[in-house]
Amino acid sequence: MVEILIIEDDQVWIDILLDELENSINNSSVKSILYKNQDYDYFLEKVTQIKPSLVIFDVNMGGNPQEGIKLAKYIKKKYSNLVFVFLTSQKSVDPLILDNAASVGAETVYDKNDFVNDIEVLGKFIKNSLNKSNDLVDIIKEPPLEIDYKARSIKLHNIEIDFTRMEFEILSHLIKNKNQVFSKFQLYDHSTNDTVHENTFENTIVSHIKAIRDKFKKIDKNFNPIKTVQSIGYKYDYKYDN
Incomplete structure (x- = not known):
């Protein structure tokens, strides 16, 4: 069973991701957390409970630029092998996002503005890469x-x-x-x-x-x-x- 966790501040995007991933990834369980400026330790506890194979972070959350990157960095301090990607609508306009995402160990950054193509690529990543070893x-x-x-x-x-x-x-x-x-x-x-x-x-x-x-x-x-x-x-x- 592939456990996928979505951390996003927009319920509309959570619903879209839940629907797309559950339909495209067999033998998967997709959970989500709606970001509401909770304490970072709240998310750390959830990751500990869920033990996700993959976490999908929104980059900008709660009105805070690159909050998802900061949160991922915090969680990764405890779970160094955490596999995670970012989702953003700012990929093409903010050149620092890719560098900052790579610096905290993200696999890649997906573009909300090219969602039709990127959700298919994300599905392939989950199916083909997580168990590549x-x-x-x-x-x-x-x-x-x-x-x-x-x-x-x-x-x-x-x-x-x-x-x-x-x-x-x-x-x-x-x-x-x-x-x-x-x-x-x-x-x-x-x-x-x-x-x-x-x-x-x-x-x-x-x-x-x-x-x-x-x-x-x-x-x-x-x-x-x-x-x-x-x-x-x-x-x-x-x-x-x-």
Whole structure:
């Protein structure tokens, strides 16, 4: 059973999402919370009770800009493996939304203004991505990294790093294809089920690459295996000297 939780301040959108998701996702239970400026701990308690496979946050709630992003960040402090996405009508007009969403570990941001297409993409994401690890069994050792595809975990110097689903997909793809250059489009297309939008996918990949690099630096400030290839994209290029 896939448990989905919607946190939104507009009951109309809650009703739309409930109807669409319950009709399109088999074996799912969709619950919702109408945001009314409740204390953050209220939502934390609900997440603890429901144990959702996925949380859908509205970005701007209760008249507070990017309140959903702040709330997601708060909940993720306790539940570091929380899988969540954002829904907003401001995706095309606020360039900071994608960066801020990526910085707190969101898988992606869906557009209310393109709801017909994005709800279909969201359905595919839920059906195909949340349990993707079931088909992955290999462990790849690329010192000083170790990638466990079944557990969907990555360790640097034997220290496990908490990567989002999209960060894991980008990094593992680069590692499996060491020294091969991939464009931002190719990385985006590989790592998500989203429709590629020309005006947003580049910023999304740049934000996730930065997040991966920052997480590496927290453990080893000299470890920088993802190289930028000017005007083309990125590659994994690291020679390990033990």
